[in-house]
Amino acid sequence: MRILLAEDDPMLGDGLRVGLRQLGFQVDWVRDGVAAERELATGDYAAAVLDLGLPLKDGMEVLQTLRGRRVATPVLILTARDGVPDRVRGLDMGADDYVVKPVDLNELGARLRSLVRRAHGQTQDFLYCGAVMLDPSARHVTLNGNPVALSTREFDLLHALMLNAGRVLSREQLEQQLYSWGYEVDSNAIEVHIHHIRRKLFPDVIQTVRGIGYLVPRAPDPS
Amino acid sequence: MMQFRSLQARLLAMSMGLVIAVWVGVAWLTWTTASHDLDELLDGHLAQAAALLVVQQIEPEESDEVADAPSLHRYAPRVAFQVFHEGHLVMRSANAGTVPMSAQPRGFSTERLSDGSQWRVFSTRGAERDVQVYVGEQTASRREILRAVLLGMLLPLMIALPLLALLLWWAVRQGLDPLRQLSEVLGHRRPQALEPVGLDNMPSEMRPMVNALNGLLQRIENMVMTERRFTADAAHELRTPIAAIRAQAQVALGAGADVSQRDHALRYTLAGCDRATRLVEQLLTLARLEAAPSAVASSVVPVNLSGLARGVAADLAPAAMARHQILELEAGVPCWVTGNDVLIGVMVRNLIDNAMRYSPDGAKVLLNVTTEAGQPVLRIEDSGPGMTDSQIARLGERFYRVLGSDQPGSGLGWSIVKRLADAFGAGIQVSRSSLLGGLAVEVRWPLP
Secondary structure, eight states: OEEEEEOOOHHHHHHHHHHHHHTTOEEEEEOSHHHHHHHHHTTOOSEEEEOSSOSSSOHHHHHHHHHHTTOOOOEEEEESOOOHHHHHHHHHTTOSEEEESSOOHHHHHHHHHHHHHHHTTOOSSSEEETTEEEETTTTEEEETTEEEOOOHHHHHHHHHHHHTTTSOBOHHHHHHHHOOTTOOOOTTHHHHHHHHHHHHSOGGGSEEETTTEEEOOOOOOOO | OOOOSOHHHHHHHHHHHHHHHHHHHHHHHHHHHHHHHHHHHHHHHHHHHHHHHHHHTTSOOOOSSOEEEOOOSTTGGGEEEEEEETTEEEEEETTOOSSOSOSOSSEEEEEEOTTSOEEEEEEEEOSSSOEEEEEEEEHHHHHHHHHHHHHHHHHHHHHHHHHHHHHHHHHHHHHTHHHHHHHHHHHTSOTTOOSOOOOTTOOTTTHHHHHHHHHHHHHHHHHHHHHHHHHHHHHHHHHHHHHHHHHHHHHHHHTTTOHHHHHHHHHHHHHHHHHHHHHHHHHHHHHHHHHOHHHHHHSOEEEEHHHHHHHHHHHHHHHHHHTTOEEEEEOOSOOEEEEOHHHHHHHHHHHHHHHHHTSOTTOEEEEEEEEETTEEEEEEEESSOOOOHHHHHHTTSTTOOOTTOOSOOOSOHHHHHHHHHHHHTOEEEEEEOTTTSSEEEEEEOOOO
């Protein structure tokens, strides 16, 4: 899951970036409001962690601009401002969550996953596709109840596709969701990962729409 | 003087005391003038009576019998007369004795008779014949008259005084009503209410007091605001370093076998602690400066700026060397400024610290202490990136930090420097260093 982190404090930014990576997120880190706005406008991110006291452009303004442009990326505000009016303003301005510093990394990760899940209209923790169950928080996949070992990339790819079940995602879209900045992505990396996933689960779990992309068919919830 | 706890009691006691004193004075004056006038009047009567008796003795009856005049009035026993012809008592009042009432042949005298009574006696002699006349009056009667006069004056007062006291008590109470209202208003205030007391309908005597009170309230409010802002600022500003420490510590815990990642995180954790400590120190310094600006100026002594700058630079030199920065001091002669040496030290340290912090590794920081036109000047220049005009304009705003600096500063250093310079009456100028290309900060003290 690719996350944009907008935080101007070098020490905290570094900690959050590395910490969220440990939790399996792909993290891009920007340090000012203008960069945050520019990056978020691309829509490549599953969610964003936004500090309010950003240089050049205040986090609240960034949020306002984005929502004005109908960018729906879930945004979690992470700030030192803990007043109730600040919280209310942040949420009213279009934030999806409001967290006051300091925050536990695990909690931050859980909140981000929850934001992404809700953004895709899900109410449950787990994603299902036929006999496949994906647990985003434990980064765990089972087939017919038996655990299947997937690599980080394979998991993220499956997660992205299952989150958008029923929608076709292009290779570029998948690449953007999977890789943070600074990675050299091989042109056939996605195909290789999909091949592995199919092998580990079953071939039809991911369907290829020739010339367009890939999709995981929408399956009714088992419940 | 007796101390009254109550203004009302004090006013009442003072006005009653004054009323009584004036009355006593008036009574005393009345007594003396009345007694004097009475003496004159009655003495005149005595003399008149004596003259009458002398005149009547022109044709004396040759008789050995003493004529006793009858007592015709209840007051008569207090008046007496004697008439002697050639040493013989010829006529007397019923209450007069046979011995001459006075040893004095002429004029007034006051005599005590054998029965103990005191008499005012007028003696006179006939002009042509040997006639000696004494007319006397008991002095006690005079005193009685005076007493009656005085009583007539004092009695109404005796009755009036309690009434007057009651009325005065009421009047004073009415007069002090605004004071009582004010104390009620103040008494019913919530402790947090620091808004000024209204001056409408306030008597002019109370205005200065209420104004002073309002001034005090204003100062307290400012102090409370400063305190609140400090607490809020401190809490907010500490949140970020603490969040960083927490995140880094969690990263270290989650690093597992990745030793380099763990070490990196642990180093950052420690750096975060140092940063939080520094922030706390700066906040406290700033809070002290804001809470008591006068304290800055309180201990003003001559300080050798050159020596002070050398000391601070020596303290910071190891940190500069660790970053391969060159820290140089040009301070030829002692340069004296007045101020608190510790606080000037804080200012110089913040300036050098800023220059080093926001200049890259290997940069040069130059300190210069000189005297220009008699004014002591401290100049700090660096070869760092410098600042744009808009950045310079925002310097000194609390927590303002220049973008893109990787140094985890709090943005408080400048607030401290600015405040201290204000307190010393020193001017600060920030510009681009013509010598090193970075930032040049100039602190100029006023003429000694």
